[in-house]
Amino acid sequence: MKNIIVAGGGHGGIAAGMLLAEKGFDVTVYEQKSEGTLGYDWTDIFAPSALSAIGLPLPPVTQFEYKENMTFYGPSGSGGLRQDIPPEKLEIKMERRDIYKYLITNAEERGVKFVYDCPVLSPITAGDRVIGIKTGQGDVYGDLVIDACGLNSPLRQGLPESFGVPAEVGKNNRFYVYRAFYNKGSDEPVKDKYKVILFGEGILGVAWVATEENYTDLLVGRFEPFDLAEAERAADYYRQENPSLGTELVRGGQFVEIPVRWPLAKLVANGYAAIGDAAYMTVPIIGSGIANSLKAARMLADTVLADADGAYSAATLWGYQRNYYQKLGNGFALLACVKEALTVFTPADLDYLFDHGVINARDMSIDADTTDIFSVMKKNTARDMQAKLSGVIKDPVLLKKMLRVGGKITALSAVLGMQPTFYNKATVDLWVRMYERAIAAGI
Numbered sequence: 001m002k003n004i005i006v007a008g009g010g011h012g013g014i015a016a017g018m019l020l021a022e023k024g025f026d027v028t029v030y031e032q033k034s035e036g037t038l039g040y041d042w043t044d045i046f047a048p049s050a051l052s053a054i055g056l057p058l059p060p061v062t063q064f065e066y067k068e069n070m071t072f073y074g075p076s077g078s079g080g081l082r083q084d085i086p087p088e089k090l091e092i093k094m095e096r097r098d099i100y101k102y103l104i105t106n107a108e109e110r111g112v113k114f115v116y117d118c119p120v121l122s123p124i125t126a127g128d129r130v131i132g133i134k135t136g137q138g139d140v141y142g143d144l145v146i147d148a149c150g151l152n153s154p155l156r157q158g159l160p161e162s163f164g165v166p167a168e169v170g171k172n173n174r175f176y177v178y179r180a181f182y183n184k185g186s187d188e189p190v191k192d193k194y195k196v197i198l199f200g201e202g203i204l205g206v207a208w209v210a211t212e213e214n215y216t217d218l219l220v221g222r223f224e225p226f227d228l229a230e231a232e233r234a235a236d237y238y239r240q241e242n243p244s245l246g247t248e249l250v251r252g253g254q255f256v257e258i259p260v261r262w263p264l265a266k267l268v269a270n271g272y273a274a275i276g277d278a279a280y281m282t283v284p285i286i287g288s289g290i291a292n293s294l295k296a297a298r299m300l301a302d303t304v305l306a307d308a309d310g311a312y313s314a315a316t317l318w319g320y321q322r323n324y325y326q327k328l329g330n331g332f333a334l335l336a337c338v339k340e341a342l343t344v345f346t347p348a349d350l351d352y353l354f355d356h357g358v359i360n361a362r363d364m365s366i367d368a369d370t371t372d373i374f375s376v377m378k379k380n381t382a383r384d385m386q387a388k389l390s391g392v393i394k395d396p397v398l399l400k401k402m403l404r405v406g407g408k409i410t411a412l413s414a415v416l417g418m419q420p421t422f423y424n425k426a427t428v429d430l431w432v433r434m435y436e437r438a439i440a441a442g443i
């Protein structure tokens, strides 16, 4: 029986393990946290179609609700762009701990074993192959190591350079987030239940204030790290405009990092496959990664099952990379250019874009099916496009920036189109260098 190591209890790793265990593979997850403590003390939203991709039904209705539309504001209060997502495309909102409980229960029922309190330290390699992992509880060996250790994976970072899997996340590609639930400061009805503020206080980043029935959810996210004193100062700032945000911390209050960048250039090596945040599978402009990790789990499991010889080499696992990029990764890579554009726009640029209809409510209506820039643009009418064009043309400095973003998207599209169909180490290494160069090119 083939032996699969899932390093770290990331969502995609558990789901891929579940799909392989039900086909008779011997799967063990090695997780640094203790049993029952995976996830965060807050709710998350994701596309329910991701559960059907891994063959699971929706959880009991008491465990989730449908997400509501959000309203987006620019730095000086411009915008007020309210999403209008059709009900059938709304994502679901669940407690993170319940998402984990649901995945782990189903995985265990199909035979996946979990080893908790077990930090994964580094890969064990022999020649050009990953053959196991070093953990705090000793060395373990397997036929395939699935890296589900998240953004700072010691496996991805510990692979020899010759394996061709780039280790570094890169500047402006980590989003530093503080998230906390506070008591209700006021019970007065609010105009916008889910308010998202871009570049609030003129600081490069995003904040949201979501007024729920029993608490108010605050998120402050930036491209530079910040400390608790700064998070509390920012919370006070948002309290001035949002009296529903109380001062008593009731849940969360944690700092976490989210990858917001181009997908990992090479997801596989001999005996190794990366998934989830370890492979930067988030939607770069919003940081959602749960659904993509689950969909990738199905792709990885299908590729492993198709490898009748059980080689699990870079060549046989390449089908996973190709499938992921074609279905999701190519679209996310181009969306990452849009995210990068935000880092070169000034707060005044952003207000201008909101005020002149260059960014409109349709653009912000990102739903469960938003996987690329074209699915966003397709929602716009001819009149919307005319407004965008005339708004951009009126501001030559902004126009120049937009043209540079367009240039980068075009160049990157060409490189994505050249991703090798079949695995050959020299050709893939060359493509990885081209891709990395294209994403490193400034705008």
Ligand SMILES: Cc1cc2nc3c(=O)[nH]c(=O)nc-3n(C[C@H](O)[C@H](O)[C@H](O)COP(=O)(O)OP(=O)(O)OC[C@H]3O[C@@H](n4cnc5c(N)ncnc54)[C@H](O)[C@@H]3O)c2cc1C
Pocket: 007, 008, 009, 010, 011, 012, 030, 031, 032, 033, 038, 039, 043, 044, 045, 046, 118, 119, 120, 121, 148, 149, 150, 151, 152, 153, 154, 177, 179, 256, 257, 258, 275, 276, 277, 278, 281, 282, 287, 288, 289, 290, 291, 293
């Ligand atoms: C504040 C915040 C809000 C978010 N909101 C959403 C949302 O609403 N919707 C959405 O889709 N996504 C959201 N995300 C992103 C989402 O959390 C990730 O994209 C998603 O969880 C996929 O990541 P993962 O499971 O691969 O990795 P992770 O969630 O990072 O899980 C990795 C696992 O591996 C374990 N691990 C790490 N290192 C080691 C090690 N050395 N040894 C052993 N175990 C290890 C960790 O303990 C953890 O259990 C949010 C993220 C944050 C921070």
